[in-house]
Structure formats: structure tokens, C-alpha cells
Amino acid sequence: MTTISPADFMAAAPAPLGGNTPWAARYAAELRRVATEHAARAPRSLQLHLGPSELGSPCDRQVAGKMAGLPVTNHVSDPWPSIVGTAVHAWLAEAFTADNVRKGMARWLAEVRVTPHPNHPGTADLYDAVEQSVDDHKVLGETSMQKVRSAEGPPRKYVAQLGLYGLGYLRLGLPVKRIVLIAWPRTKSSLDQLYVWERLFDGELVELLAEVWTDTARRQEQAKALHAGHIQLRDIPATPTSDECFFCPFYRPESSRESSVTGCPGSVNPQ
Numbered sequence: 001m002t003t004i005s006p007a008d009f010m011a012a013a014p015a016p017l018g019g020n021t022p023w024a025a026r027y028a029a030e031l032r033r034v035a036t037e038h039a040a041r042a043p044r045s046l047q048l049h050l051g052p053s054e055l056g057s058p059c060d061r062q063v064a065g066k067m068a069g070l071p072v073t074n075h076v077s078d079p080w081p082s083i084v085g086t087a088v089h090a091w092l093a094e095a096f097t098a099d100n101v102r103k104g105m106a107r108w109l110a111e112v113r114v115t116p117h118p119n120h121p122g123t124a125d126l127y128d129a130v131e132q133s134v135d136d137h138k139v140l141g142e143t144s145m146q147k148v149r150s151a152e153g154p155p156r157k158y159v160a161q162l163g164l165y166g167l168g169y170l171r172l173g174l175p176v177k178r179i180v181l182i183a184w185p186r187t188k189s190s191l192d193q194l195y196v197w198e199r200l201f202d203g204e205l206v207e208l209l210a211e212v213w214t215d216t217a218r219r220q221e222q223a224k225a226l227h228a229g230h231i232q233l234r235d236i237p238a239t240p241t242s243d244e245c246f247f248c249p250f251y252r253p254e255s256s257r258e259s260s261v262t263g264c265p266g267s268v269n270p271q
């Protein structure tokens, strides 16, 4: 039998919450429960047609698991960054839409439904009719911000997502010259830390999108086999990366030691 060390046990336990009295600390836990449960609500059925934000992941195992609607096994990631991101997106949509009124010009299109592929529609954050650019807001912590600022640029998943939105806008009949990632600082107190990454919507990007469709077709077959119970999650090839694993719904470091624990060991033990 595999034993769990006290350090592992403590690492898996939720962090105690602060309050000026024991009642306040207990109340904090109840408030966190409401936020966490609301953030975790997700479909549990076969959903082969994921949106553009999911399709560019490098990991077959993650995407096929999501398509198969497998239950979340990640107990380490916290929903707060995503809650903040959702709230900031809603605020920014209002801000850019209101700018059209302030300037008397229909420059910005916020939160528009686009269809880069009939089976994979999604909602694009922003289109700039003046620059003919497709823009995506990312609300990033310091580590992710540094990666976007680095020579390597944003992860493939973000570039693919923007490319797919760009394709969606082209299919709406609007010109798309470039894709733009707007990195808003989640953990800083000033907009001085805003950073913009851009690239042209060119042939190289179209090639990347062709790769995404090939990956998607393969992953759909894997998801069908998973959903039917013909294979298990660990039978699907994994591509662990520091960008993906910690936030992956199936990340479960203990599964590298215990066969009874479902999930994927991810970057702890690449397979």
C-alpha cells in the first residue's frame, strides 16, 4: 500500500482562512465554499465541440478528458484567478462599448459570437475596426505575464485561440490584419503594467490553425472511446507543461503513486 507523507497530506488540505474571531474564520470558509462551488459547476456530459479557448492546448489527455466530460480531479488549483478574470472581462466589455458612444464611432465590437468552424463557435472578446485587429483580454498573474513578455511570447494555446477568433471574424466578412493579446496585470496595482503582444494574421498562423483541427479530430475520437469506457484517461498521451498542468481539471499529483486515485500526475511525473 502506498503511504502519504504528512507533508503531502498537509499540502492537499485547504489553507486555513483568516478572521478576527473563530466565528469569522469559519464564516470565511463558508464564503469560499460558495465561490468555489459556483466556479466548479461544469457540464458532465460528452461535449465534443469545445470552444476556441480550449482547442489549442498541447495536451491530448486534457482536451479529450474535457470533451468526454470527465469529473474534475484537480484539488490544488484555486478558482480565484478565473473569477477575477471573468469579472474583469465583463467590465472591459462595458468600457469598450461605452467608448464607441463617447467617441461617436463604432470602433469596438465586444463579446461577439463567432464561428471559426460550425462545430466550434465561441465568443471573441474584442474587435477593433480601426486597426482591423482581433483582441483578447488575458488577466494574468506575474509568472504568466513574464512568459508573455519573454522572447518566446504567449503559449500556443492563446495564439491558437486568437487565430480561431480571427477566422471567425473573417467568416463574418470583416477584415483581420492582426491578432492582439492584451495582458492586464491581475496582481499589480497599476495599469502601467499593461502589456500588448501582437502578430499578423498570416500564412504561418493559418498553418497553426490547420494543426489545431487535426488535433481536434484525433481528440474527439479519444473522447468518444473514453466516454464509452473503452479506454481510461491515463491511456491517452499526455504533454505535461508548466503552463497547463497546475490549472488542468485532471491534474492530481498523487495519481503517480496510487493507481486507485484518478487523474493525471502532470508535470510531476511526465508520461
Ligand code: SF4
Residues within 6 Å of the ligand: 059, 061, 062, 238, 239, 240, 241, 244, 245, 246, 248, 249, 250, 251, 252, 264, 265, 266, 267
Ligand atoms: S495534468 Fe498536464 S499532462 Fe495531465 S492531462 Fe492535464 S495538462 Fe495534460
